[in-house]
Amino acid sequence: MRRITPLFALVSVVALQAACTDSGTVTRPTPTAAADARASAEGSVRRIEMHDACDPMSFDNAIGAGTCTRSGGVKFDRFIAQLTKKGVAEAWRFTPSELNARVGQTLMAINRGGEVHTFTEVEQFGGGIVPFLNDLSGNTQVAPECLALEADDFIPPGGFDADDEVEEPGTELYQCCIHPWMRTVVHGRA
Numbered sequence: 001m002r003r004i005t006p007l008f009a010l011v012s013v014v015a016l017q018a019a020c021t022d023s024g025t026v027t028r029p030t031p032t033a034a035a036d037a038r039a040s041a042e043g044s045v046r047r048i049e050m051h052d053a054c055d056p057m058s059f060d061n062a063i064g065a066g067t068c069t070r071s072g073g074v075k076f077d078r079f080i081a082q083l084t085k086k087g088v089a090e091a092w093r094f095t096p097s098e099l100n101a102r103v104g105q106t107l108m109a110i111n112r113g114g115e116v117h118t119f120t121e122v123e124q125f126g127g128g129i130v131p132f133l134n135d136l137s138g139n140t141q142v143a144p145e146c147l148a149l150e151a152d153d154f155i156p157p158g159g160f161d162a163d164d165e166v167e168e169p170g171t172e173l174y175q176c177c178i179h180p181w182m183r184t185v186v187h188g189r190a
Helices: 006-019 033-042 056-063 076-086 131-137 144-148
Strands: 045-051 093-095 098-102 106-111 120-122 160-165 170-175 183-189
Touching: 045 098, 056 076, 076 131, 120 144
Parallel strands: 045 106, 098 183
Antiparallel strands: 045 093, 106 160, 120 170, 170 183
């Protein structure tokens, strides 16, 4: 199997290290069922789940130890083949891909996958911080917001981010700055 370029490996390691820090709200465990039910009952939170299907052995072998923490899944070479053919790896996604929310509601992005992701608001969808994945997915114009990430923007497996709020009516765009085809559109309403 072909090894990934040193730049891609370095970006992956930096993202993983950043995700393991204690700063921000993204390193906490996934909310408990009780807290989740309370927030849903209050109607103040809209959930977006981040999914992937990485195979730990093949991803760790190609990128580096600790890249994937889930069990089973898509082998790295198949992941690359999907990206090469379709421009997306369909198991790597935000759900829902589109949602309606009221002004003032919090967006809670929960990482249900085995890799680190970001939930980044962007003006326009574009590429992320991994040039190799940008090229394979056809996202060669990098979203500027992805170039200004901070350590607490990286959401580890099992983590969540509840820092985004719908501030005004209109459309907001969110993407993963590692896997730039992972996207959701939020329609804010009064």
